[in-house]
Amino acid sequence: MAAAQAPAETRQQELGRQGEDLACRYLEGQGLVVLSRNWTCRDGELDVVAVEGGRLVVCEVKTRSGPVWGRPDEAVDQRKLSRLRRTALRWLAAHGVGWCQVRVDLISVTWPPDGKAHLQHLRGA
Template sequence: MNAVLGRRGEDVACSWLEQQGLVVLSRNWRCPEGELDVIATDGATLVVCEVKSRTDTSRGDPLEAVDQPKLDRLRRATARWLCEHHVGWVPIRYDVIALEWPPEGQVRLRHVRGVM
């Protein structure tokens, strides 16, 4: 994926989450287990958000890119994030924000809450 498109998608996703009342804690956090695109909180729940951006659906729907192996990597990376940030037990929700950027027209954003 184009790095510029990915960054734009994460910018839009963070703005969306903030409009929904969440506070973004980390972006593009990397560790040996993988990368977490956005980590946010609503004050009670930690929200780990995977962001998928596409200019078209020739490679499939962006939501289809979040398969079980990807979810397993997110879970392991989240455990590392919690440990490295000294966060004790907290409810965790995994979300996906899918963005489609058609060549003409407005971006389409779909926010799927609680994918696992």
């Protein structure tokens, strides 16, 4: 009997993963060190956790294929930012890291199906 196969990634999941891959390459090119990806706890998920100098940088990555669902950055409101901050505190505790500066960044990726990706990095969202 053959093992059950995991369901195929949806187009949106694949686009989101590709956007996160691009964001990580970009961050590493900017000198940041990526520590975690898609870290989850009861408060939520952190797409990318990186370090820049002595500062922890939590990056929310939003990827869109076009304007149908609005600009990627429009999906992050104050409630989402608060959740990201709480989740970052959980990440620090889970990894045994004492207090450190934490910055929340937003990386917006627009990647049309037949075009080149456009990345925007907003520091300190």
